[in-house]
Amino acid sequence: MSPPKVRCEPFGDDALIVTLVGEDGDVIDVELNRRVHLLAGSLLRLRDADPRLGRPVAGFSTVLVPYDPLEMDAADAGALVAPLAGAAAAADLPAADDPARTVTISVHYGGPDGPDLMEVAAATGLRPADVVEIHAGPTYRVFMLGFAPGFAYLGPLPEELAVPRRATPRERVPAGSVAIAGRQTAVYPFATPGGWRLIGRTDRRMWDIERASPSMLRPGDTVRFEPVRGASRGASRDPFVG
Amino acid sequence: MLEVLEPGLLSTVQDAGRPGSTDLGVPISGACDPWSLAVANALAGADLGAPAVEMTIVGSTFRVLDAGRLALAGADLGGWVRETGRRLLPGRIHVVEEGSTLEFPGPADPRSGSRAYVGLPGGVAIPSVLGSASTCLVGRFGGLAGRPLEPGDRLGGSGGGGPSGLSEMRTDAVWAVPGDPAPGWDPSRRPIRVVAGPHLDRIGAEVLEALLAARWTVADGSDRVGLRLRGPDLVGAAAGAVRDSWPELPSHGVTWGTIQVPPDGAPIVLLVDHQTTGGYPVVAVAVGADRPRLGQLRPGSTVRFEQTDLATARAALLRQRATLLAGVAALEDPAGPWDDLWRSAGG
Numbered sequence: 385m386s387p388p389k390v391r392c393e394p395f396g397d398d399a400l401i402v403t404l405v406g407e408d409g410d411v412i413d414v415e416l417n418r419r420v421h422l423l424a425g426s427l428l429r430l431r432d433a434d435p436r437l438g439r440p441v442a443g444f445s446t447v448l449v450p451y452d453p454l455e456m457d458a459a460d461a462g463a464l465v466a467p468l469a470g471a472a473a474a475a476d477l478p479a480a481d482d483p484a485r486t487v488t489i490s491v492h493y494g495g496p497d498g499p500d501l502m503e504v505a506a507a508t509g510l511r512p513a514d515v516v517e518i519h520a521g522p523t524y525r526v527f528m529l530g531f532a533p534g535f536a537y538l539g540p541l542p543e544e545l546a547v548p549r550r551a552t553p554r555e556r557v558p559a560g561s562v563a564i565a566g567r568q569t570a571v572y573p574f575a576t577p578g579g580w581r582l583i584g585r586t587d588r589r590m591w592d593i594e595r596a597s598p599s600m601l602r603p604g605d606t607v608r609f610e611p612v613r614g615a616s617r618g619a620s621r622d623p624f625v626g
Numbered sequence: 627m628l629e630v631l632e633p634g635l636l637s638t639v640q641d642a643g644r645p646g647s648t649d650l651g652v653p654i655s656g657a658c659d660p661w662s663l664a665v666a667n668a669l670a671g672a673d674l675g676a677p678a679v680e681m682t683i684v685g686s687t688f689r690v691l692d693a694g695r696l697a698l699a700g701a702d703l704g705g706w707v708r709e710t711g712r713r714l715l716p717g718r719i720h721v722v723e724e725g726s727t728l729e730f731p732g733p734a735d736p737r738s739g740s741r742a743y744v745g746l747p748g749g750v751a752i753p754s755v756l757g758s759a760s761t762c763l764v765g766r767f768g769g770l771a772g773r774p775l776e777p778g779d780r781l782g783g784s785g786g787g788g789p790s791g792l793s794e795m796r797t798d799a800v801w802a803v804p805g806d807p808a809p810g811w812d813p814s815r816r817p818i819r820v821v822a823g824p825h826l827d828r829i830g831a832e833v834l835e836a837l838l839a840a841r842w843t844v845a846d847g848s849d850r851v852g853l854r855l856r857g858p859d860l861v862g863a864a865a866g867a868v869r870d871s872w873p874e875l876p877s878h879g880v881t882w883g884t885i886q887v888p889p890d891g892a893p894i895v896l897l898v899d900h901q902t903t904g905g906y907p908v909v910a911v912a913v914g915a916d917r918p919r920l921g922q923l924r925p926g927s928t929v930r931f932e933q934t935d936l937a938t939a940r941a942a943l944l945r946q947r948a949t950l951l952a953g954v955a956a957l958e959d960p961a962g963p964w965d966d967l968w969r970s971a972g973g
Binding site: 393394395396397398399403424438439440441442443444446447448450453457458528529530531532533534535536537574576602603 | 645648652821876877901902913914936
């Protein structure tokens with residue numbers, strides 16, 4: 385496979401966006417996303433030396449790089465960023481993930497914790513127990529964080545479980561809900577509106593501002609889900625507080 | 627020290643924002659109108675990016691617990707001292723008496739902007755969370771426990787004597803900058819400048835042309851997350867093939883000022899509480915120098931957009947910064963041109 389192409393363009397007057405363009409266009413590509421995190425990591429190190437650069441924000445196949453427009457212009461920023469982007473596109477990726485960055489999340493599947501489990505089973509032609517087994521099977525990657533503090537987009541979800549988002553989003557999804565949509569899965573860190581299908585819930589706090597590192601999941605981590613019996617603590621008390 | 631009697635529509639503690647945790651999905655937050663935040667702080671005698679109270683359309687009611695000085699900037703929310711009837715105008719320092727009640731019932735002038743800032747000496751004393759005192763409403767942290775002001779909350783300044791040159795003689799001075807009226811005064815009076823967005827190759831230049839040609843109205847449901855605009859259907863402006871299958875992109879980082887076009891064709895301008903990532907095509911991005919005015923628009927305001935280039939945008943931002951620093955320098959200098967500065971603006 386040839387290395388991805390690199391596009392580096394202005395995004396407004398105080399950021400650049402680097403896009404890694406793979407052979408499959410917009411398809412979510414694990415290798416491309418690993419290169420994105422490689423680039424975000426090298427930009428963070430560059431930022432330690434050059435505070436004119438802002439914190440990079442990784443997307444699926446992009447890195448947004450803010451810069452201080454009082455201190456530099458887009459050409460200056462591009463000259464700093466482009467070599468790192470080229471290096472990340474061409475780098476040899478490590479064969480295995482760092483096991484120290486694998487997070488295991490216990491999930492209470494189904495029942496009041498996963499009100500959409502039966503619907504997902506019906507839509508996919510699987511038994512609910514199979515949905516659980518398939519969801520808890522793979523090791524997922526944190527493709528990116530967004531939507532809300534600590535909300536990690538995880539994937540790829542096995543093809544058999546790919547279901548569209550709800551036509552009408554819920555006004556409030558309980559904190560800790562484990563959800564799926566398309567080829568992705570996620571855990572809602574806060575009670576927010578949400579359109580993904582809820583199949584379970586965890587008691588772990590995905591975001592806790594009192595922790596030294598408030599977000600349970602960070603860019604580049606890997607995640608495993610582990611089914612546990614019984615209902616979540618949240619299901620038996622205020623359903624919206626995580 | 628101020629005590630909150632009535633919270634108002636949405637009053638929060640905000641500073642220059644929290645740009646250091648965007649990779650964890652944390653919005654930048656901070657003042658929607660950073661120019662007025664800086665002016666309120668400069669007048670109050672605080673760092674320009676220090677915490678202040680941001681009030682929205684209908685402001686809070688405060689009781690003054692100890693006499694002191696505060697500064698106002700941004701929109702004129704009709705502020706007055708209930709006991710004396712004295713007006714509390716923006717762009718000024720106000721000496722307030724113990725036991726008095728400060729009210730901000732809402733703008734009297736329909737052209738007025740929507741947000742006002744209350745600065746206190748040294749900045750509002752609020753601990754920093756993830757590098758900022760700003761209230762993160764979605765994450766429920768920062769500011770006062772991550773929530774808007776509530777009755778009974780007490781707000782004090784961090785202290786410090788304020789600008790060294792600011793004598794009692796000057797406590798009624800007006801912050802007015804020559805040639806650049808405050809963003810809180812009729813934020814619709816000039817177009818918002820934008821640069822072309824990164825996705826025109828996907829959606830076509832016609833969509834940008836349609837954005838620039840229209841007069842937009844800020845719709846209900848606009849908030850610190852973003853401005854929803856009402857006007858022509860931008861998807862309908864695209865060429866046939868794109869119109870029939872409006873692209874959704876893999877989610878990517880977005881910025882304050884990003885103008886997204888969702889499949890319903892009604893553009894959204896992202897403000898400070900925006901999600902850190904998005905997947906709608908970006909038709910244009912508002913320039914940094916015009917963010918303060920974006921933050922002053924309110925439901926019902928009209929807005930137009932005008933295209934500029936990166937060099938012009940940067941020059942405007944550098945000029946704006948220089949103007950701000952000249953105003954601050956004038957405040958710091960007892961023999962300085964402060965009176966001239968405000969008189970030359972007709973203050």
